[in-house]
Amino acid sequence: MLAQPADDLVHILLVEDSPTDVMMTREAFEYYKLLNPLHVAEDGVAAMEFLRREGKHRDAPRPGLIILDLNLPKKSGREVLQELKADPELMNIPVVVLTTSKSEEDVAKTYGLHANCYIAKPVDFTKFVDVVRRISDFWFGVVTLPPVKP
Numbered sequence: 299m300l301a302q303p304a305d306d307l308v309h310i311l312l313v314e315d316s317p318t319d320v321m322m323t324r325e326a327f328e329y330y331k332l333l334n335p336l337h338v339a340e341d342g343v344a345a346m347e348f349l350r351r352e353g354k355h356r357d358a359p360r361p362g363l364i365i366l367d368l369n370l371p372k373k374s375g376r377e378v379l380q381e382l383k384a385d386p387e388l389m390n391i392p393v394v395v396l397t398t399s400k401s402e403e404d405v406a407k408t409y410g411l412h413a414n415c416y417i418a419k420p421v422d423f424t425k426f427v428d429v430v431r432r433i434s435d436f437w438f439g440v441v442t443l444p445p446v447k448p
Contacts, residue, residue, distance in 0.1 A: 308362035308438065308446070309335045313345040313378060314396075315370050322423060323365075326430035334438070337361065342373025346381060349388055361391060362446045363437055366413075368397040368404060376411060383412040390444045394433055 314320050320338055327336055337358070339345035345366075348355045364382070368375035375395065382388045392414040397404070400418045408416050417433070420426045437443070 307334050308443065309337060309359045311337050311339060311345065311348060311361035311364045313339045313342070313364060313366045313370065313375065315340050315367065322426050323430055326427040329427060330431045330434065332434050342370045342375065342378045345378050346373065349382065360446050362443050364391055364393045365396050365433065366393050368395060368399060368408070376407065379408065379411045379413055387447065392437065392443065
């Protein structure tokens with residue numbers, strides 16, 4: 299899957315408030331031997347602090363990909379997406395929305411806020427792990443990502 303040297307690995311920011319989904323994502327990384335560093339923000343406020351390198355995140359790496367849940371405490375995923383895409387320093391970071399909602403309205407609004415893709419989160423563990431693998435295969439095997447600004 300990933301044949302990049304360790305120094306060239308793209309950091310991923312997972313914005314997810316469900317400890318179970320965070321655990322399943324980490325297990326998927328381990329199972330498929332995905333080497334990309336995975337950072338977790340448990341709510342929308344923490345995500346923006348990480349991205350803007352504020353407070354305890356002063357030395358945070360700039361992620362090359364964000365996996366974003368929509369239903370977050372403190373600041374929703376939609377609000378995070380809107381702020382992110384309005385910020386010239388952050389707007390080029392690709393955002394994969396991975397959420398439980400299959401609502402056509404959510405899909406339309408999310409793409410209207412410039413999400414790069416929208417994936418309905420499978421409930422089944424095996425299917426969830428496969429979705430994580432497919433995200434990795436696509437974003438790190440097919441797509442050319444924009445350069446990560448330091």
